[in-house]
Amino acid sequence: MNNVTSSARRRVLRTIVLRRGRVVLDALEHLVGGLGTAIPAFVVLVWLLLVAVLCAVGLGFLLAPALPRLVRAPAERERARLSRWGPEIIAMGAAPAGVRAALADPVVRRELRWLLVHGTLGLAVGVSGATLAVQAVQDITYPLWWRMLPRDNASPNLVFWHVHSDLDALAVACFGLVLAAVFVLIAPGLARVQALPGRRLLAPPPDADLSLQVARLSATRAAALDAHATELRRIERSLHDGTQNRLVAVTVLLGATRRALARDPAAAAPMLEQAQDAAETALAELRTVVRGILPPVLADRGLAAALAGLAADCGVPCRTDIDIPGRCAASVEATAYFVTAEALTNVSRHSGARSASLAVRLRGGLLSLRIEDDGVGGAAAGRGSGLAGIRGRIEAHDGRLAVTSPPGGPTVLEMELPCGS
Incomplete structure (x- = not known):
């Protein structure tokens, strides 16, 4: 002791x-x-x-x-x-x-x-x-x-x-x-x-506030459009490379099975099994794509439980300190969920950390999130870390992202999102 x-x-x-x-x-x-x-x-x-x-x-x-x-x-x-x-x-x-x-x-x-x-x-x-x-x-x-x-x-x-x-x-x-x-x-x-x-x-000067707000709104609108286009490309790529190929395989197998029934009914049974396996795989991939659009866990269990689940599934031990007394807009919760998932994935794959921590607060209409790990540091956008995608999602909601990751660590990711109801 x-x-x-x-x-x-x-x-x-x-x-x-x-x-x-x-x-x-x-x-x-x-x-x-x-x-x-x-x-x-x-x-x-x-x-x-x-x-x-x-x-x-x-x-x-x-x-x-x-x-x-x-x-x-x-x-x-x-x-x-x-x-x-x-x-x-x-x-x-x-x-x-x-x-x-x-x-x-x-x-x-x-x-x-x-x-x-x-x-x-x-x-x-x-x-x-x-x-x-x-x-x-x-x-x-x-x-x-x-x-x-x-x-x-x-x-x-x-x-x-x-x-x-x-x-x-x-x-x-x-x-x-x-x-x-x-x-x-x-x-x-x-x-x-x-x-x-x-x-x-x-x-x-005070009269510059309006121009600043217009510039920020323009940047936010551009970020939202970029994030939307990126999400559509991700969904299209997932459907094209996965589900569509599986369904094509099912169609080919069913056609081969129909021809086999006319010539050799005994040979049709294995083809039907392959077609069924391909259809089940396509259905599973389609469910994965649907969950990627809006995870059902957010609607079923709420943001706090969903984030706690992500921390529990993290590849390194992750302490949690989550205090979310109410609900946020669905798009805000989805953004917080995907940002946390991407950040914890980076911690597991790239940081070399032995431990991490996740702290989330909802105060005064502002959702704040902090993820820290004791890894090697050096995280930066453009090095495969996923930070560019995280920043795009957050800026689309007029939020703020700050990343501190000196060489040798630790890495701290802090996010703030205006939380509408």
């Missing part, structure tokens, strides 16, 4: 450490990505100040027409970066022509405010976070290479003592561990602080 408890504790601790490590690595990636927009923002900010100074002698007016495009360029890069890591911020397109038109545009004025904040505070936050991470790694590894440094320059940055022995170098490594702990604690907060001005200042 103690061994089981100890093993469970180790698994929980391993999960906590991996999740925290993933959060810290994501924060570091965000900080470095923020530097990729903060540095151009700082350069454009300096250029704006230089043009303003040159306007005093008349030269700046020759350079002023290019300023709106220069301001828009880093702002669009920041919109694209933030959209990759959270809610989408739509691009604004080309900047207004001319300085007067640009200054009259509220979007450009907000971009100028963002440029000032991100080119200064965002740059400082990004440099501080990246420097702290690099310094922590350098100090932790310092005992391995400090002897290669010149004797008069053997003390690293941020260290206030001179290094003359292995004990001093070990103290530097301990200091590096402290820096690493500080980075682990503050890195997510630094990433949020760096992204906050962009989230607030680069978001589209």
Whole structure:
């Protein structure tokens, strides 16, 4: 019993450490990505100040027409970066022509405010976070290479003592561990602080909401049509390659049997058995196709029981946490069922996982589903994983899909579907 408890504790601790490590690595990636927009923002900010100074002698007016495009360029890069890591911020397109038109545009004025904040505070936050991470790694590894440094320059940055022995170098490594702990604690907060001005200042104005809704509806309609066409092709292929061939075989066997009855009645019995077997096989394949259109288990037992059945049939042990107090629209339940079936099939065939978990919630008209496994990771659309088909089904219902699958795992699939009644 103690061994089981100890093993469970180790698994929980391993999960906590991996999740925290993933959060810290994501924060570091965000900080470095923020530097990729903060540095151009700082350069454009300096250029704006230089043009303003040159306007005093008349030269700046020759350079002023290019300023709106220069301001828009880093702002669009920041919109694209933030959209990759959270809610989408739509691009604004080309900047207004001319300085007067640009200054009259509220979007450009907000971009100028963002440029000032991100080119200064965002740059400082990004440099501080990246420097702290690099310094922590350098100090932790310092005992391995400090002897290669010149004797008069053997003390690293941020260290206030001179290094003359292995004990001093070990103290530097301990200091590096402290820096690493500080980075682990503050890195997510630094990433949020760096992204906050962009989230607030680069978001589209209120009058852009209607255009955004039209664009989303158009994308949803296209996704629904694509999903419908894909489903029709799947059904046609199943009928053509399976059921139709079986029925053709039945027809051929029945024709041969009729001719055999006229010549040799004894030889007709085996042909009738083959025709019956082919007809039964065709009927079974036809039932499979019908279940693929809308599984009867959804109508008979409900979505919760249907998903629990899929988890029980998964090729790896799958824990379930399902809380669906009501019913959803039939199309939503079918989508959730097929997405879960496809995802658990991927877990069984491709992940190399030892365990998986399925969590489903229905809250406030939103059906959320999370599937996680401890496999090798690296899942991506276009590699035979079925993620492209899953995404198409979900987008057809104006839903959201997020897949996190770093090399080495774990893989987490999260889905949200608006659940109409």
